[in-house]
Amino acid sequence: MNAPAIRTLLIDDEVLARLAIRQALASHADVEIVGECGNAIEAQQAIRALEPDLLFLDIRMPGMDGFKLLHSLKPDTLPMVVFATAFGQHALRAFDANALDYVLKPIDQERFDQAMVRVRQHWRGLQAVPRVAAPAPVANPYLQRLSVQQGEHIRVIPVADIDWFRADGNYVHIRVGAASYLHRESLRHLLGTLDPTRFLRIHRGIVVNVERIREVHPLFQGNAEVVLQDGTRLNLSRRFRAQARGVLGMA
Template identity: 60%
Template sequence: MSTPAIRAVLVDDEVLARLSLRQALAAHPQVDIAGECGNAADALQAIRLLHPDLVILDIQMPGMNGFELLRRLPADALPLVVFASAFDQHALQAFDAGAVDYLLKPIDQARFDLCMQRIGQRLHRLSQHATPPRHTAFAAAEPFVQRFSIRVGEHLRVVRVEDIDWIAADGNYVRLHLAGTALLHRDTLKNVEATLDPARFLRIHRSTMVNIDRIKEWHPLFHGDAEIVLHDGTRLTLSRRFRDGARHRLGLR
């Protein structure tokens, strides 16, 4: 009787790192690589679509990092997670986040084989319990907000997410820019980002997010930065830190 395949998704912004994982997995024919992603935003969509048993995940990536990715997934439908990082200082946080293992790059085959042994044992234990399919929790969850309620004077104004042009940090709060108006929303940019659909909103700066549908032009600048021009003429800075993720999301070569 053949061993059931373990469906895996590999997430790393470096092509060579994903190749290294593929080579390490070649010794484990029971693993089916269902998908590869170069950033966390794409991985979020792939995990929801493919329902993998295992995700091997980098931590430091452009835009959303590995920990932020996990926070956006329903806790009761998480695949098994193995972090693969070039840095050892995140190990404690990784295990606090529920990771099964933490691998250091470059990947050591013997250490990787031990990790896969743990994965197999964990999946075997899970299979002994009758539980609903993992994907049912994803289907039932409503992962992204569709509206914000913003206090304006003595009343609350309901703002549709699709109407927001861009979002800027303002101290511990954010300002939602839409139709020539800036509304103060009493939440941090980090928390707001975690509630928004990454297919719709793009982080372009440590203090700025933008509605992708509002982007009209992209102008490269010096030192790796760029300028984003929206349809209403608003000009925003795309910092070098978020450039690679933005290029991918905007279909730029």
């Protein structure tokens, strides 16, 4: 008996990106595209209504990103997932979210076909074992590791090891002990991926790991100074003082 078609949903805010995936899937006769969505809210509704077997999912979308979309789904109804994105630095986090594969835009057909091999291998396993026997684990919605370019190499940094971040235009400087790394991502976007119970924004351009904070020194006009375990001193602006009180248990 032939295996059932892999019912597939495309989720990307760019029409041309969805078209590129359609074209890449054209040579895969066992795939049935059941719908397209331009954002995560549409995708939530489509997943409930269509119950697809496979998602091709973008990461950066207006509003809710691809990782938060997955976290919003019930683990026992989570489809197979292949991320399709222009940003290679999220690859490790994608696999943490139980994605089968991660393909970069613009789509390379050979690399895409390799991803489909993984999809079919997993699909055959699902057909052999009832889904209820092995529910997918809940995906962690927050960043666990960060990849930064160092010359010809990529350095993987556990997020828990990071002391603080400082904005620099569309980049951030990452401080880990005495080391500093430059990462190509805006602080605004990065902040949305960090656990708010672990990382605190204390200034328009500074986010600090709360586990590294040793002392807070009040200054004039509602401002303050944060002192880290290694003696680093950072400004806590009045704008973020109320949030700091809640996170740090300040009076």
